[in-house]
Amino acid sequence: MSTIRHQLVSPLQLVAMASAGIILLPLGYVTAQALSADPVVWSRLWATRIPELLFNTVSLAASVAIITLILGVSTAWLVTRIEFPGRRLWEGALVLPLAMPTYVLAYIYSYLLGFGGPVEHLWQLVAGPQARIFSPHSFWGATLVMALDTFPFVYLLSRSALLSMNVSFEEVARVSGVSRFSTLWRVTLPLMRPSIAAGVALVILYVVSDFGAVSLLRYQTLTYAVFQQMTGRSDNIAASILSLLLVGLALIFLITERWFRQRSRFYQTSGRYRAPQRRQYGWLGTVAITGYLGVIIGAAFALPAYLLIQWSLSPEALATLDNRFFGFVWNSGILAACAATVGVLIGLPLAYLASRKPTWLNISCLQAAYAGYVLPGPVAALAVLVLFLNVMPFFYGTAIVLIVAYVLHFLPAGLQSLEPALQQITPNLEEVARTLGLGVQETWRRVTLPLIRNGFIAAWVLMFLQIMKELPATLLLRPVGFDTLAIRVWMEASEEYYQLAAPSALLIVLVGLPALALLLSRDWRAA
Amino acid sequence: MSYVCSPFTSRRTILSSLLLLFTAGLIPGFFVPSAQAVDPLTIYSGRSERLIKPVLDAFTASTGIQVELLSSGSTELVNRLKAEGDRTPADLLITNDAGTLELARAAGLLHPLNMREVERAIPSQFRAPDNAWVGLSGRFWIVAYNSTMVQPDQVKSILDLADPKWKDKIAIPNSGSEYLQAGVSVIRTTYGDEKTRQFLQGLKANAGSQVYQKSSQIVDAVAKGQVALGIVNHYYVYRHLAAQPGAPIAVVMPDQQEGGMGAIMNVAGIGVIKSTKHLDSAKLLVEFLVAQAGQKLFADLDKEYPLHQDVKADPALVERKTFRAAQVPLSKLAELREPTLALIEQVGLR
Numbered sequence: 030m031s032t033i034r035h036q037l038v039s040p041l042q043l044v045a046m047a048s049a050g051i052i053l054l055p056l057g058y059v060t061a062q063a064l065s066a067d068p069v070v071w072s073r074l075w076a077t078r079i080p081e082l083l084f085n086t087v088s089l090a091a092s093v094a095i096i097t098l099i100l101g102v103s104t105a106w107l108v109t110r111i112e113f114p115g116r117r118l119w120e121g122a123l124v125l126p127l128a129m130p131t132y133v134l135a136y137i138y139s140y141l142l143g144f145g146g147p148v149e150h151l152w153q154l155v156a157g158p159q160a161r162i163f164s165p166h167s168f169w170g171a172t173l174v175m176a177l178d179t180f181p182f183v184y185l186l187s188r189s190a191l192l193s194m195n196v197s198f199e200e201v202a203r204v205s206g207v208s209r210f211s212t213l214w215r216v217t218l219p220l221m222r223p224s225i226a227a228g229v230a231l232v233i234l235y236v237v238s239d240f241g242a243v244s245l246l247r248y249q250t251l252t253y254a255v256f257q258q259m260t261g262r263s264d265n266i267a268a269s270i271l272s273l274l275l276v277g278l279a280l281i282f283l284i285t286e287r288w289f290r291q292r293s294r295f296y297q298t299s300g301r302y303r304a305p306q307r308r309q310y311g312w313l314g315t316v317a318i319t320g321y322l323g324v325i326i327g328a329a330f331a332l333p334a335y336l337l338i339q340w341s342l343s344p345e346a347l348a349t350l351d352n353r354f355f356g357f358v359w360n361s362g363i364l365a366a367c368a369a370t371v372g373v374l375i376g377l378p379l380a381y382l383a384s385r386k387p388t389w390l391n392i393s394c395l396q397a398a399y400a401g402y403v404l405p406g407p408v409a410a411l412a413v414l415v416l417f418l419n420v421m422p423f424f425y426g427t428a429i430v431l432i433v434a435y436v437l438h439f440l441p442a443g444l445q446s447l448e449p450a451l452q453q454i455t456p457n458l459e460e461v462a463r464t465l466g467l468g469v470q471e472t473w474r475r476v477t478l479p480l481i482r483n484g485f486i487a488a489w490v491l492m493f494l495q496i497m498k499e500l501p502a503t504l505l506l507r508p509v510g511f512d513t514l515a516i517r518v519w520m521e522a523s524e525e526y527y528q529l530a531a532p533s534a535l536l537i538v539l540v541g542l543p544a545l546a547l548l549l550s551r552d553w554r555a556a
Numbered sequence: 557m558s559y560v561c562s563p564f565t566s567r568r569t570i571l572s573s574l575l576l577l578f579t580a581g582l583i584p585g586f587f588v589p590s591a592q593a594v595d596p597l598t599i600y601s602g603r604s605e606r607l608i609k610p611v612l613d614a615f616t617a618s619t620g621i622q623v624e625l626l627s628s629g630s631t632e633l634v635n636r637l638k639a640e641g642d643r644t645p646a647d648l649l650i651t652n653d654a655g656t657l658e659l660a661r662a663a664g665l666l667h668p669l670n671m672r673e674v675e676r677a678i679p680s681q682f683r684a685p686d687n688a689w690v691g692l693s694g695r696f697w698i699v700a701y702n703s704t705m706v707q708p709d710q711v712k713s714i715l716d717l718a719d720p721k722w723k724d725k726i727a728i729p730n731s732g733s734e735y736l737q738a739g740v741s742v743i744r745t746t747y748g749d750e751k752t753r754q755f756l757q758g759l760k761a762n763a764g765s766q767v768y769q770k771s772s773q774i775v776d777a778v779a780k781g782q783v784a785l786g787i788v789n790h791y792y793v794y795r796h797l798a799a800q801p802g803a804p805i806a807v808v809m810p811d812q813q814e815g816g817m818g819a820i821m822n823v824a825g826i827g828v829i830k831s832t833k834h835l836d837s838a839k840l841l842v843e844f845l846v847a848q849a850g851q852k853l854f855a856d857l858d859k860e861y862p863l864h865q866d867v868k869a870d871p872a873l874v875e876r877k878t879f880r881a882a883q884v885p886l887s888k889l890a891e892l893r894e895p896t897l898a899l900i901e902q903v904g905l906r
């Protein structure tokens with residue numbers, strides 16, 4: 030197969046190389062701008078903002094990592110190892126928080142925990158009228174919101190590790206007289222380590238690149254600072270410098286995640302595999318487990334969803350459901366649809382070449398496409414902005430710039446679905462088609478494309494849904510008349526008009542729900 | 557594998573509808589079906605949409621000219637106008653700060669206006685010499701206090717907020733806010749860099765994490781008693797009081813003491829973009845906004861001080877004649893900004 034088209038650089042290859050170039054170019058521009066900045070700017074930033082921002086970012090990532098670790102592993106263990114009424118329901122419900130964009134959860138918690146808010150009132154009934162609770166606009170507030178929103182990553186990975194684990198290891202330990210708890214500690218958890226670590230690394234990557242929650246909770250991280258520098262200064266130099274640091278930080282976490290994921294591949298389940306048996310618990314245990322899971326899901330999804338529905342039905346909110354509102358819906362939909370389409374069209378040749386002709390060049394092109402992982406929204410926006418200003422200024426201020434930023438940022442999510450879809454079909458099928466006399470294009474059209482269609486659609490849907498939620502790049506790059514649902518949520522919520530933000534937020538959550546079905550079935554990584 | 561056999565048509569429909577959506581996205585006109593006789597005006601606005609949209613809606617109602625609004629930060633919009641150059645779709649720029657307008661003028665983005673209506677309505681200190689930008693409404697940087705926590709005589713000057721006794725009791729806007737930058741520029745001009753630095757350091761220490769993105773949040777925090785004092789533009793307080801008349805929040809017009817610098821004033825204003833293709837409509841809008849009816853909207857809806865001499869401010873406000881404003885020309889705010897930003901950054905305000 031590979032020899033058939035080896036002699037010439039195929040058009041496909043050119044497309045792939047061009048795509049990779051377009052993806053890497055903006056990053057290169059930002060790096061160049063940051064490195065060529067006046068050393069005075071660097072030293073001023075080092076002396077003032079950078080230590081605080083680095084500390085804030087890393088400590089938030091660390092605290093969220095610890096909490097998601099506890100929540101994710103414990104919930105995964107409960108639903109895989111214990112039988113209790115409603116278990117299957119909880120198993121699905123635990124991914125629901127992923128449908129809540131962080132900025133939606135953040136604005137709900139700034140209401141719930143805010144000064145004079147409902148939680149404080151409850152607490153004052155217990156602890157006296159002067160009692161105060163911690164402010165949501167703080168390190169702990171940001172930690173709570175990010176942890177509730179991201180623990181499903183760890184849950185999903187731990188759950189699949191627990192499901193695929195060979196139970197014999199544990200049985201051997203038990204037979205050798207090791208206690209249940211000791212078995213868990215000394216056998217089960219170490220076996221799960223690669224999956225847990227990958228999940229936590231993903232959480233960290235997510236936290237580091239989040240803009241919505243930290244901006245609404247006024248917690249200063251690098252990502253938020255990049256946005257502030259871009260909007261508050263007349264040049265982008267300081268923003269580029271902070272971006273470069275942020276990219277470096279994200280890269281460290283990404284490499285860690287990759288490394289653990291590589292290791293988890295070698296992880297054996299061969300031999301006589303048997304699924305673990307679930308233990309039955311008595312009614313007391315059932316109540317305790319249901320209570321524990323109920324509190325988590327209640328805090329991360331049910332209560333916020335209830336509030337959104339209640340607010341959406343308020344007269345103030347209903348009054349906003351006019352033509353203008355449907356214009357925002359349309360904008361969100363059309364932008365996400367365009368960008369997802371471009372993403373899939375660019376992603377396909379990249380993934381195809383890397384799986385069919387895994388040359389050094391093709392694999393590099395594919396890896397380049399994953400750059401979006403280390404480009405948080407404001408940085409992607411800055412990168413695209415700098416690129417267009419330098420190379421193609423006539424496109425600046427059009428929807429094209431925004432779409433390029435989306436593709437750059439979300440292509441990895443699409444590739445996560447495209448890559449396995451291509452790897453699953455054997456090249457033999459294409460070779461058979463060729464030997465039976467079909468041309469290259471015919472083979473593509475009649476064999477390859479139909480086979481990868483599902484992966485293709487999944488990639489499109491996942492990209493579409495994430496782009497719908499995107500906030501910072503949209504804020505920075507949207508053309509006139511392109512306010513999206515996410516923008517409306519942010520604008521209203523940042524002035525604490527909770528009711529007015531609710532209909533847009535609710536719609537984003539509702540549209541996001543179908544993606545979770547996809548997520549549970551195939552592609553947990555792309556939420 | 558059963559999917560392989562499913563009809564081709566479905567795939568083709570999906571693909572072609574995707575392609576349709578995609579190409580549709582590249583045709584700008586697709587999104588904005590324009591059926592009006594007069595082209596709509598495109599406005600980049602750095603003011604809170606809640607404050608400016610009702611005024612623009614009134615313009616549309618009276619002239620039939622539609623308005624496309626892009627709301628964002630003032631500085632960000634000027635950056636954007638610079639980048640877009642002549643290709644910008646914008647016809648007008650509205651900002652919450654005269655310094656930003658002056659920067660836009662200096663960058664050659666704005667179109668000088670020769671309009672008698674403007675010169676008659678707006679005193680010359682509130683507009684550019686060539687009328688490339690025109691102030692529309694005045695605002696003062698005041699101290700808002702919670703009347704159950706603070707006595708009005710406890711604070712005389714903005715600078716008092718740096719006093720350690722207010723530790724964790726004040727709320728301030730973040731350093732990206734243009735009127736904070738303008739306010740610091742005025743303080744620098746009056747008292748010099750060193751004293752300003754000390755003031756900012758005290759402010760930073762006292763505010764702690766109470767640094768807000770939006771003025772309405774600061775007013776909320778003061779009214780709820782979350783903090784005792786806040787620095788905001790006056791009209792946010794009066795808007796809050798108009799919505800919730802009993803709220804325990806009041807205003808100190810600062811720096812009125814003997815030898816004090818006077819209250820820090822700024823204006824929100826408008827400029828016509830040089831490359832506009834709708835100069836006539838744009839002028840109509842400027843004319844509408846500076847005329848008595850337009851000025852009254854800023855006074856009534858937004859609780860700002862109208863700049864037209866014959867239009868009265870809301871009676872709830874401190875009467876304009878009873879207090880002094882700081883003596884720093886608005887047009888100087890532009891050149892003062894860079895060193896002010898450097899100082900703010902050195903102090904490390906958020």
